[in-house]
Amino acid sequence: MTTEIQNSNPTILSDADLPTRLRPAEAAKSRAYGSGLFASTLSFPGDSVDPASQYLSAESESEGDDLLEEPIDEQEIYDLISTISDPEHPISLGALAVVSLPDILIKPTLTNVPDSPLRTVTVLITPTITHCSLATVIGLGVRVRLEQSLPPRFRMDVRIKEGTHSTADEVNKQLADKERVAAALENGTLMGVIAKMLETCQ
Amino acid sequence: MATRDANAITQLTLLSDVTPPSLERAWLTAPHPTLPIIATCSSDKTVHVYSLTNFRLLSTISGGHKRSVRTSAWKPHVSGESVLATGSFDATVGIWRRWDAYGQGGGDDTLNGDGDGVKKDPEGTGAGADGGDDDDEEWRFAVLLDGHDSEVKSVSWSPSGMLLATCSRDKSIWIWEDLDDGDNNFETVAVMQEHEGDVKCVAWHPVEECLASASYDDTIRLWREDIDDWGQVACIRGHEGTVWFLDWEGVENVPRGKGDTDDALSAQWKERHALSGPRLASCSDDRTVRIWRRQPKESQQQAPFGGTGVPSILRPTGTDETWEAEAVLPQMHDLSVYAVAWSKRTGLLASAGADGRIVVYEERFVTDPAAVPASSDGEGSGSGPGPRTEWTAIVVQDGAHGVYEINHVAWAKRADRGRAEGQDEEVLISTADDGSVKIWALG
Numbered sequence: 087m088t089t090e091i092q093n094s095n096p097t098i099l100s101d102a103d104l105p106t107r108l109r110p111a112e113a114a115k116s117r118a119y120g121s122g123l124f125a126s127t128l129s130f131p132g133d134s135v136d137p138a139s140q141y142l143s144a145e146s147e148s149e150g151d152d153l154l155e156e157p158i159d160e161q162e163i164y165d166l167i168s169t170i171s172d173p174e175h176p177i178s179l180g181a182l183a184v185v186s187l188p189d190i191l192i193k194p195t196l197t198n199v200p201d202s203p204l205r206t207v208t209v210l211i212t213p214t215i216t217h218c219s220l221a222t223v224i225g226l227g228v229r230v231r232l233e234q235s236l237p238p239r240f241r242m243d244v245r246i247k248e249g250t251h252s253t254a255d256e257v258n259k260q261l262a263d264k265e266r267v268a269a270a271l272e273n274g275t276l277m278g279v280i281a282k283m284l285e286t287c288q
Numbered sequence: 289m290a291t292r293d294a295n296a297i298t299q300l301t302l303l304s305d306v307t308p309p310s311l312e313r314a315w316l317t318a319p320h321p322t323l324p325i326i327a328t329c330s331s332d333k334t335v336h337v338y339s340l341t342n343f344r345l346l347s348t349i350s351g352g353h354k355r356s357v358r359t360s361a362w363k364p365h366v367s368g369e370s371v372l373a374t375g376s377f378d379a380t381v382g383i384w385r386r387w388d389a390y391g392q393g394g395g396d397d398t399l400n401g402d403g404d405g406v407k408k409d410p411e412g413t414g415a416g417a418d419g420g421d422d423d424d425e426e427w428r429f430a431v432l433l434d435g436h437d438s439e440v441k442s443v444s445w446s447p448s449g450m451l452l453a454t455c456s457r458d459k460s461i462w463i464w465e466d467l468d469d470g471d472n473n474f475e476t477v478a479v480m481q482e483h484e485g486d487v488k489c490v491a492w493h494p495v496e497e498c499l500a501s502a503s504y505d506d507t508i509r510l511w512r513e514d515i516d517d518w519g520q521v522a523c524i525r526g527h528e529g530t531v532w533f534l535d536w537e538g539v540e541n542v543p544r545g546k547g548d549t550d551d552a553l554s555a556q557w558k559e560r561h562a563l564s565g566p567r568l569a570s571c572s573d574d575r576t577v578r579i580w581r582r583q584p585k586e587s588q589q590q591a592p593f594g595g596t597g598v599p600s601i602l603r604p605t606g607t608d609e610t611w612e613a614e615a616v617l618p619q620m621h622d623l624s625v626y627a628v629a630w631s632k633r634t635g636l637l638a639s640a641g642a643d644g645r646i647v648v649y650e651e652r653f654v655t656d657p658a659a660v661p662a663s664s665d666g667e668g669s670g671s672g673p674g675p676r677t678e679w680t681a682i683v684v685q686d687g688a689h690g691v692y693e694i695n696h697v698a699w700a701k702r703a704d705r706g707r708a709e710g711q712d713e714e715v716l717i718s719t720a721d722d723g724s725v726k727i728w729a730l731g
Contacts, residue, residue, distance in 0.1 A: 196622050196643060199686055239691035263530065269377050269439045272355045
């Protein structure tokens with residue numbers, strides 16, 4: 087990680103161009119204040135409310151109510167991962183367009199079991215340069231972020247977007263390998279890098 | 289095998305969860321070869337030993353590994369003592385020992401008292417069953433086998449218990465000989481490095497000293513010793529993704545027939561089976577479960593090296609084996625299949641994986657070939673001679689561990705009070721990401 091920077095001049099999107107749902111969220115917040123129902127705001131003293139963690143706590147409190155609406159959509163996945171920092175720039179994956187809203191997909195995991203709660207989140211990653219050896223680390227960071235934030239009924243499918251990387255198949259196979267990911271999470275050096283990338287989340 | 293009614297509705301009935309479960313991911317549960325106990329490997333760096341009699345925790349083996357315990361295997365044919373090998377992400381293999389005299393009934397005296405408990409080891413009965421010497425109750429850490437460069441993924445004892453095979457992300461397979469010298473010495477017999485990716489699983493042939501391995505390089509390989517030298521005798525390609533797990537067929541297995549007319553089929557089948565030997569089942573990231581069969585050698589009677597007594601420098605072609613794809617089981621999984629378990633008692637095969645589903649398949653003779661369409665679920669039983677069989681999924685259990693992925697399944701002899709008197713019933717043991725282990729009866 088301490089070697090020379092691989093892409094010293096990446097394209098950076100401006101904040102205003104990034105997809106957001108700021109307005110509806112603001113509206114919801116003011117409505118909550120207006121009706122005096124600020125309990126949800128109270129339970130999250132931080133200024134940015136993480137929808138996923140909100141869902142998580144809601145789920146555990148309601149004792150696994152199956153009738154819960156599905157509150158996690160692509161935008162919320164985007165919000166979870168777009169704030170991850172690039173391992174070699176102090177810039178977010180969203181601003182670098184490494185992750186983008188159209189490349190996030192949520193769909194039922196078991197298509198022939200209609201009442202199954204399992205959902206597969208597919209995230210296609212676009213590395214900033216085609217030979218970027220940090221693609222695996224970025225992918226791992228995204229996968230770790232999602233695994234830590236989403237309920238266990240979500241299956242992660244984090245892949246390099248087709249045609250954007252020279253060794254995509256190799257990287258994809260590693261990212262899909264549960265055992266390798268689990269072992270990586272126990273690797274102190276690697277987790278140090280990942281932790282630094284995730285510092286900018288929340 | 290013959291006790292099951294052909295028309296019975298089959299389902300998995302949950303007997304119990306083990307309590308308390310591991311609080312972190314559980315990777316694999318190894319049933320003891322003779323005692324009603326199981327060893328569950330956990331990401332919490334320990335092994336939890338549970339009773340199959342009352343499903344409670346008997347002991348926790350801790351302090352040996354610095355990272356997740358990924359795998360474990362009980363050494364067969366040890367009398368008076370249990371020996372467990374554990375493999376960890378910390379790249380080491382641990383060997384643990386414990387005297388059998390203590391706590392066989394699950395630490396619950398009433399279980400032994402009502403005659404429903406465990407048969408005590410003849411050698412163990414006299415020796416301090418009432419003594420309760422603390423030292424005898426503990427798992428003793430015997431030795432740490434050091435050699436792999438990265439995570440150990442699987443360990444397996446040879447049928448005699450003499451050899452231990454271990455494999456790792458470092459792409460190598462090590463074979464160790466247990467010198468059984470009372471000093472816990474193990475000797476490295478061989479290191480095989482032909483695999484081109486992580487070796488995910490090693491599994492010994494049920495009776496021969498033949499090892500099968502499965503890998504991240506999508507292949508299955510077979511290994512035998514030839515004049516003091518371990519080498520690859522077959523490389524099986526077919527799976528289109530990481531091969532996660534392997535299990536061998538029992539030596540005596542015969543597919544299920546429908547009636548008297550099948551006696552001839554059975555005899556024919558046994559004859560062919562004796563020539564090719566036990567088959568191998570594999571499961572993969574490609575979501576399939578497959579069955580492989582060794583092609584019988586043309587002339588079994590010939591001495592392997594022609595009797596000249598002059599060993600060639602090159603590996604004699606006589607040791608190479610041809611393995612053919614016999615069947616792809618009906619495709620029942622939507623995500624990676626992490627485990628297969630081929631029952632040595634019933635011949636039933638179970639699979640489980642990331643989709644949280646457990647599937648049990650049964651192999652049956654196809655009595656009327658015309659009744660089987662060319663594009664039936666399974667791929668039939670190959671082109672060779674011998675009776676045709678087909679595999680049918682008889683149980684599909686969705687969400688067996690709720691929303692969690694299932695990492696392992698294993699068959700074991702049923703030992704709880706609910707079992708039928710005098711019957712050799714089996715249970716299926718599943719192990720999941722949330723640390724839970726469930727014991728199922730087929731009924």
